[in-house]
Amino acid sequence: MTVVCVLCIVACAAPPVDRVVPIQIAGMVMENQTQMYIKAARLLVPVTGNFVSCGNIPPASMCSTTFPEAVYSGNPVEITWSQGGQIHSTGQFKVHLPADLDRNRSATVRILISGPGLAGALIVQSPE
Numbered sequence: 279m280t281v282v283c284v285l286c287i288v289a290c291a292a293p294p295v296d297r298v299v300p301i302q303i304a305g306m307v308m309e310n311q312t313q314m315y316i317k318a319a320r321l322l323v324p325v326t327g328n329f330v331s332c333g334n335i336p337p338a339s340m341c342s343t344t345f346p347e348a349v350y351s352g353n354p355v356e357i358t359w360s361q362g363g364q365i366h367s368t369g370q371f372k373v374h375l376p377a378d379l380d381r382n383r384s385a386t387v388r389i390l391i392s393g394p395g396l397a398g399a400l401i402v403q404s405p406e
Contacts, residue, residue, distance in 0.1 A: 303347065305342065306321060309340040316335040
């Protein structure tokens, strides 16, 4: 009976095994890898309605912004932009977290627009 009581006390005192520190997103970089101007580029999280945008991005250039840290929730995102007089959209997709991301440091969303209708997103470690 004493052994059972000791096991119960130890089981109650054990810390939770799955305590994962959430990823904090603190900024965005949109990179125009094309030879044409990009206008009205936007990263939208449809579930929440939150978005981050850049007005104009010259060819082979980038736009970056910071914002108050937000917890990465894994919701689908959508990238939209105007280029060559046409509006482009990726449709909704999920951005996957890299396994080697340091969860104790903030991260940045990196958007790559590589052609009309071609774009993707990565989550990268923010520079210190």
